[in-house]
Amino acid sequence: MSVHGSGGPGFGDRLAAAIEDCGPVCVGIDPHPQLLQAWGLSADGAGLRDFGRMVVERVAGTVAAIKPQSAFFEEYGSEGIAALEHILAAARDAGVLSVLDVKRGDIGSTMGGYARAYLGDRSPLRADAITVSPYLGYESLRPALDLAHENGRGVFVLALTSNPEARELQREVAGKIVAAAAHENAARPGRLLGSVGLVVGATIGSAAEDLGIDLATVGGPMLAPGVGAQGAGAAEIAGVFGEAVPFVLASSSRGLLQAGPDGLRAAAAELTSALRAQT
Numbered sequence: 001m002s003v004h005g006s007g008g009p010g011f012g013d014r015l016a017a018a019i020e021d022c023g024p025v026c027v028g029i030d031p032h033p034q035l036l037q038a039w040g041l042s043a044d045g046a047g048l049r050d051f052g053r054m055v056v057e058r059v060a061g062t063v064a065a066i067k068p069q070s071a072f073f074e075e076y077g078s079e080g081i082a083a084l085e086h087i088l089a090a091a092r093d094a095g096v097l098s099v100l101d102v103k104r105g106d107i108g109s110t111m112g113g114y115a116r117a118y119l120g121d122r123s124p125l126r127a128d129a130i131t132v133s134p135y136l137g138y139e140s141l142r143p144a145l146d147l148a149h150e151n152g153r154g155v156f157v158l159a160l161t162s163n164p165e166a167r168e169l170q171r172e173v174a175g176k177i178v179a180a181a182a183h184e185n186a187a188r189p190g191r192l193l194g195s196v197g198l199v200v201g202a203t204i205g206s207a208a209e210d211l212g213i214d215l216a217t218v219g220g221p222m223l224a225p226g227v228g229a230q231g232a233g234a235a236e237i238a239g240v241f242g243e244a245v246p247f248v249l250a251s252s253s254r255g256l257l258q259a260g261p262d263g264l265r266a267a268a269a270e271l272t273s274a275l276r277a278q279t
């Protein structure tokens, strides 16, 4: 197992173990106003906190990870950020891995601030991994890549996102991003998986294959949003990822959350079974 500044296993290995134990589902925590209402919660900091806490309580031990979407917390200002801190702490206490979906990317010096905010060992907003955007150049992500490595945390770099508008732009650069992540993981391998992952939507069909991209060569995990409300399911995961399916963390937010607090655990278990049947 690779040794990091933290002295423990890296994020890639921790995620591989969680997928082995609990299956490949990641529950997105996206507190849309309609969902807060359906869950009987208020549209304020207390409602956000309760929503996230209830999700964590219901899925702990049955899914590999949770993925709070920062946007839905930021829109409430400081009380939203306080709720996000609370939910990340609840996940740590429950032993559930957290992937904070913040899609950060900036010039290197500013990226250092983002890295300390989300990957620093003492930051209140620390998560096990974050999503990052490489559109200021892959190397601009260096502070996040290095701090994640040092602290046993991870990053998921946007490569081929799930939204249809992304295709035209991303097909120009996806191959370079995939190659850069593969190079990074080869230089800092985990025992099972490196800690630099990619965001590859479950909805992208044959795009990776069409571009000549072999996702199985990355040596890190694949965060696959687009399951559920965006139309993808277990069959699409198998079709998009092929040999890379064992490294996939399949993420669904609305598709699972709409089951409500009483149905969430069963909905997540059902998705886990469907995904496991593909491997």
Ligand SMILES: O=c1ccn([C@@H]2O[C@H](COP(=O)(O)O)[C@@H](O)[C@H]2O)c(=O)[nH]1
Residues within 6 Å of the ligand: 028, 030, 069, 101, 160, 161, 162, 163, 199, 200, 201, 225, 226, 227, 228, 229, 230, 251, 252, 253, 254, 255
């Ligand atoms: O390519 C991407 C990257 C991130 N997302 C995020 O995932 C969830 C999807 O929500 P659903 O309700 O399951 O559609 C959301 O937070 C997105 O910002 C993505 O969809 N695609």
